[in-house]
Amino acid sequence: MNIFLSNRVQIYLFSESLLYILSLVAFVSTLSIVSKWDFNSCDEMQYKLEKRSFLITTIIVLSIWIKILLLFYFVYSIDSISVMIPGAMCGAGVISANPYGNPLLFLKILLLFLTGIWLIINSLDLKAENYPYFKVKSWFYIVIFIFLSTEIYLDFTYFSHLWIQSPVKCCSAIFGLSGDNLIPLNLNTSTLIAIFYLLYFLTILSSIQKYPFILFISSALFLYFGYQSVVHFFGIYIYELPSHKCPFCMLSKEYFFIGYLLWGTLFLGVFYGLSNFILKILISHENRNLYSLAIIFNTIFVILCSSYVMIYYIKNGVLL
Secondary structure: OEHHHOHHHHHHHHHHHHHHHHHHHHHHHHHHHHHHOOOOOOOHHHHHHHHHHHHHHHHHHHHHHHHHHHHHHHHHHHHHHHHHOOOOOOHHHHHOOOOOHHHHHHHHHHHHHHHHHHHHHHHHHHHOOOOOOHHHHHHHHHHHHHHHHHHHHHHHHHHHOOEOOOOOOOHHHHHOOOOOOOOHHHOOHHHHHHHHHHHHHHHHHHHHHOOHHHHHHHHHHHHHHHHHHHHHHHHHHHHOOOOOOOOOHHHOHHHOOHHHHHHHHHHHHHHHHHHHHHHHHHHOOOOOHHHHHHHHHHHHHHHHHHHHHHHHHHHHOOOO
């Protein structure tokens, strides 16, 4: 007996399959259009290509937004089916139940970043009069489709190897005192948190000064150390347990789904911080609004993390 009997899994895989079919249609059409595209041409063929490209772009945009919603549904489904699998207490045990879970989750986050960049390029392209970035966004989508193909393969492979009878590790075994999830680089907690705040101020400073390369580097580091800081320090104040270091449990209703807001603001802050450097490489263009968005979401993330520590200290007079 396997997990395919779950209605949530069936809905998720059916939705992903439909979206992949749409993406395949868009991929084939994009290959056909970009090979013949010449905006300077005034013949009938170019006119037909422009009409087709508008339809295909609409399909891609719609598919991307639905996939973003499906990522939340995927995380919710993983967490909800944890009750069906022996040993799992949350999504951590389910996603780690076989070798395909963590690569699948990483790929979904990578696709979220790539498709977000594509949406920005597409928006800039549509605002221009001569579609200057059409070929760039078309080839970029072709690259994205390769990752989409890998994702759909991992989707079915992951769930087909997820068995209800097989016990898995709980989050305490994976991330707790009995696990091997140590602070990276042999750092202690104080040093880790100091690096966290220093990187935050570096992202703010580089955003204000509009240095895309420095912001790119500091944002990438902030993503890594931000995750580690939540797991090893800030998360225990959300749970109010010094031994509970799971990044998944905070997504549950017992903690008011705060994990969605916490991880969402971290991703958005880092995404906007990375974007301008990528845009300069791909289309030699900067979007100044992205600097402000990076500041806003990084600040929200830091305030959220810090507030749990301050509230706990105010209530109890001690730190964990």
